Amino acid sequence: MTRSATGTTTGTIPISLVHAAKQYASLPEGTSLPSEVLAGIYEAKLFKLFVPKDLNGLMLPLPDALRVFAEASEIDGTFGWLVTIGSGGGFFSATLPPEEAQKQFAPANAVVAGSGLPSGVAHPVEGGYRVSGQWKYCSGSTFASLYTANCRIDRGAEAEPEIRSFAFLPDQVRIIRDWNSFGLKGTDSHSMAVDDVFVPEERTFSIMSLPNYDDPIFRYPFLPFAQTSFAAVCLGICRHFLAEADLFVAAKRAEWEPAKPGRAEETKRAISRQEAKLEAEAAKFYETVERTWNAFLAAGEMTEEDQAEVGTVCRQLSGSVLAYAHAIFPLLGMAVLMEEHPINRIWRDLHTVTQHAVLVPKPELV
Incomplete structure (x- = not known):
């Protein structure tokens, strides 16, 4: 790299x-x-x-x-x-039967959108299930080739609670264009709905079942998988924010200097300090991920202690990137308050990704 x-x-x-x-x-x-x-x-x-x-x-x-x-x-x-x-x-x-996985994941344009919330209901019928439900925040909803969601299985009032995952084809899904966030606006993270559609047994799965492929990632716990993935997004967006801030200050130097000599230079030094902090945080993040990944590869499973450590470092990175951006944003003046300004857009994108449930701080630590 x-x-x-x-x-x-x-x-x-x-x-x-x-x-x-x-x-x-x-x-x-x-x-x-x-x-x-x-x-x-x-x-x-x-x-x-x-x-x-x-x-x-x-x-x-x-x-x-x-x-x-x-x-x-x-x-x-x-x-x-x-x-x-x-x-x-x-x-x-690796969770779908191999023949179905080949059909859904081998095409060049294969991509999944979906939700982990169990906000659907599935009724068992011969050969599969009849499914209805609605799920929020399905990023990539407008171009996905497959949609996945969790549902509660309705086997009657006396049955034990059961959650199962379902894969829907595009012609079974209705997109509700309700993504109106102040950041990551182009992600098409709309709601999706299905209305009494039939899903055959081979397009249902459980992420807790044994994988059908031997690649290590399929044995890696899902929570740290999500946490590390989204923390990496936080890191990249914050790098972009600080780089754009540095370019902005360089462009403003001639305008700022007569009114407040040294403002541009001091601001650039402040940006450099935040960049150094960010890269130190990034090094800690990658060291933790690589060390625990290698331990996972060696043992064939991830310890609870390593899962907790990864979760902590990801939440810390999420909080830190906000702190580094917050330190610089007020120094840039009124221009960056305009929503059309690139720095404003990056600022809002950063706040949007850090709001994800797997990255927010634990309430008892706030």
Whole structure:
């Protein structure tokens, strides 16, 4: 991994896609990913970082994939979030029966959108289930090839509570365009609904079941998988914020200097201090992830202590990136209060991703 004029590079994101994503970031906020950006993602297999090679995936080790997520998010928050969420759906490729997994995950444009909330109801019928429900915050909802969601199984009032995951085809899903967040506006994180659709048994699964592929990621616990993925997005967006702030100050130097000599230089030094703190935090994050990943590979399972440590370092990184951005934002003046300003957009994207439930601080620690 290196630093270049385009940011932190892993070599996984082609330079042509970097340029296309940067051009996308200049479009009106809330614009969905253009077809040329999606085509570049498909070609680079960025939605398949956790899909087995037998299914035309890349199957990167978790620490390597996290660096890709950070790099993508440093280019643009929406781009990075969608790459991360789309890749995360590959986690389910080992839960479906192999023939169904081949059908749903092998195509070049395969990508999952969905929700983990059990806000649907499934009624058992011959050969499968009849399912109805509605789920919020389904990022990538407008271009997904498969939709996944959790449902409560209705086996009657006397039955034990049971939750199962379901995979829906696009023609079974109704998209409710209700994503009106103040950040990550272009992620199309709308609600989805299904209305009494039939789902065959082979398109249902449990993430607690034994995986059908041997790749280590499928045995990695889902919570730290999500926490590390989203923490990497936080890291990339914060790097972008500080880099844009530095460019902004350089452009304002001539305007600021007559009224307040030294303002630009002092502000640039403040930005450099926050960048140093961020990179120290990033080093701690990656060291923790890599050490616990290697221990997981050696033992075949992840200890509760390591899971707790990973969760702590991810929540700490999420809080730290906000602190570093908060330290700089007031120094930049009134111009960055305008919603159309790039720094304002990045600021709101950062606050949106850090609001995810797996990254927010525990209430008792606040």
